[in-house]
Amino acid sequence: MRICELKQKEVINICTCRTLGCPVDVEFDCESGCITAIVVPGPGSFCFCFWGPASEYVIPWNCIRQIGDDIILVEIDEKHCCKKD
Template identity: 70%
Template sequence: MRICELRQKEVINICTCRSIGCIGDVDIDCKTGCILAIIVPGPGKICSFLGRETEYVIPWCCIRQIGDDIVLVEIDEEKFYKKCE
């Protein structure tokens, strides 16, 4: 799977059965090439330069299933909801 394909998928939290958005970016370990986390923009603006201040940084280990259209994650949303760096 390519990152561009991953970015088209909607992320659903199985703890709340709620959509938290679509993948906006990924965090990759440059030494190993492994994906560390997916990043889902928080509610609000489309890009940080347009004013988005928050995002969900979801560790790869919290992903439970990747389907054709969605990614199922198991997270406590408050724990992974962060201010953009």
């Protein structure tokens, strides 16, 4: 799977059954080349460009439960995964 394909999938938190949006970026380990997290615009963000209070969900790769054709199921505590710049 390519990153551009990953960015077209909707992220859903299975703990709250809430849609978080679509990934806009990934984090990876430079040494291993493995993806370590996906980044999704946080609450109040619109298309990652027009931010009010800057925030994003950084979802560790090990919190991803399943990647389907159209969705990515994650299991996270949204309060702890939301980073503010």
